Amino acid sequence: MELTLPDAPWREREGLRELTDVLGSGDGDARYVGGAVRDTLLGLPVSDVDIATRLPPTQVLERLAAAGVRAVPTGLAHGTVTAVLPSGPVEITTLRRDVATDGRHAVVAFSGDWLEDAARRDFTMNALYADPSTGRIFDHHHGYPDILAGRVRFIGDPYRRIAEDHLRILRFFRFHARFGEEVDADGLDACAARANDLMALSRERIAAELLKLLVARGAVAVAGLMTDHGILRAVLPEIAADGVARLDRLAAAEAAACVAPDAVRRLAALVPSEAADDVGARLKLSTTDRKRLVSATSSVGGEGPRALAYRIGIPGAVDRLLLAGLPLDDLADWAAPRLPLSGGTLVARGLSKGPDVARTLRALETRWIADGFPTSLPDALIDQAVADAMNANAASGDSGRA
Structure with missing residues (x-):
């Protein structure tokens, strides 16, 4: 037919x-x-x-x-x-x-x-x-x-296909993560045997395939398969001992929160925080993705989801919260507000322009965040912050007044 x-x-x-x-x-x-x-x-x-x-x-x-x-x-x-x-x-x-x-x-x-x-x-x-x-x-x-x-199968001899282009090892797993149901044993054996060939490839080609693989529907299972056969470590030697387990938890958290899989976030699940910057540099990620990878592997902190989102941005907070297994409920339909205070207000109340203004603004901002982002700050709180800054300057021999 x-x-x-x-x-x-x-x-x-x-x-x-x-x-x-x-x-x-x-x-x-x-x-x-x-x-x-x-x-x-x-x-x-x-x-x-x-x-x-x-x-x-x-x-x-x-x-x-x-x-x-x-x-x-x-x-x-x-x-x-x-x-x-x-x-x-x-x-x-x-x-x-x-x-x-x-x-x-x-x-x-x-x-x-x-x-x-x-x-x-x-x-x-x-x-x-x-x-x-x-x-x-x-x-x-x-x-x-x-x-x-759902079977990814090399044309002809798998060893020959891999010898022609080593990247086909990663492509085998990427396609299996996307379409696979049944692993082709001959292809898997050949990929495992030739895993070290991947070291000869450019970092850019490896990164492109790896990032595509990480967002495929079967990424978690395939990452486990690659780890079991010594292939993932050939391209990601920094992988954490519990990297695949962390990826599994992240994928479950993304699904529960109805958040689309993201390649950089999922890469962050695989690597320890101390190695994130080196991984980003070695894979030649863009400056933006490299910074995001480092940020995603950092701790959530104790201020709460909205405070975190205010400080590093909502996308960055989503990364950290999902990786930590924490809910995103507090960020639903939430937009970061603006601090209802300017440096000019502090100067008008007697504080000299310069570093004192910046320090006082930061201190008031921290209090404002801790109080849940109120729409205004009490005058008494602002006056006290200005007085504290001026007193500190006076004690050090600088009047602090304009």
């Missing part, structure tokens, strides 16, 4: 049908490939669309130019051109075969053979092609049965 691609909203994207016509889909020169085909067969939403073509990249560029389609040569050495449609970008890649690989990079030669192109892909579920016009599915490596079984 011939398998066909179900109808899906992405297939009606503006300009897509015309694009496939320009690339010769009617002549068998272009097919949808990879994630768009896989996810459509699973009934999942599709964001990225990839097209494989027998046309060489120079000819792809010529055809797009003739059709008035903007083209970006995003990876000509590997045969990739991005067509910019009104509905978004579409990646077009010429069929390829590997000439040489070293586990990190590949030298490719362009091909006109669909079987040759399919044979160089990583997993059977990613080697599905579909005719844009008829929807006919081309499944050269029995990927569809693997999709139905």
Whole structure:
């Protein structure tokens, strides 16, 4: 029985049908490939669309130019051109075969053979092609049965696939975390045996895969699987002894609070606080994510959820509270208020401009937070704080008055 691609909203994207016509889909020169085909067969939403073509990249560029389609040569050495449609970008890649690989990079030669192109892909579920016009599915490596079984399976010899690109070890687990039901034993054995190959990869590539893995639906179970087989420590040597257990508790807390999984927050569950900054630096996280990772691993403190949220921001407080297993009820529909006092008010009451104002404001702010963020501060409290600051200055030989 011939398998066909179900109808899906992405297939009606503006300009897509015309694009496939320009690339010769009617002549068998272009097919949808990879994630768009896989996810459509699973009934999942599709964001990225990839097209494989027998046309060489120079000819792809010529055809797009003739059709008035903007083209970006995003990876000509590997045969990739991005067509910019009104509905978004579409990646077009010429069929390829590997000439040489070293586990990190590949030298490719362009091909006109669909079987040759399919044979160089990583997993059977990613080697599905579909005719844009008829929807006919081309499944050269029995990927569809693997999709139905929730089985991530390497194409051909797993050891060879990993030798070609070491990142496929992490991709094996990421895809299993997203789709997996049944672990492919041969693939797992090969990944465990070659785990140290991951050390040769760039930190950026490792981080990208790891962060995607951590938000997949099966992240906790897969993190445990990777730990049991010595794979997670190869990319995250700082992992805490109870890291997976903490990740499990965090995932449960996120679900209970109806908070979406977050990769940086989940990474914080895996590493001890003293290692957070080093992990962020080694994985070359952005400055923002690195600071957030460090903050998330810090303690909640004893002031309460709203005080914490006021001091570090609501997102940062949510991270710490969830990681500590504490409820978020106090932050529901709460927005951080502004301190109902300015430095100018203190100066008007006799305090000299400068450090004294800042110190007094901080002291009053601490009292205001402890009192539950009242809409105003009592005059007597402000006057007492000003007097205390002036008395302290007088005792040190500085009058403190303007």
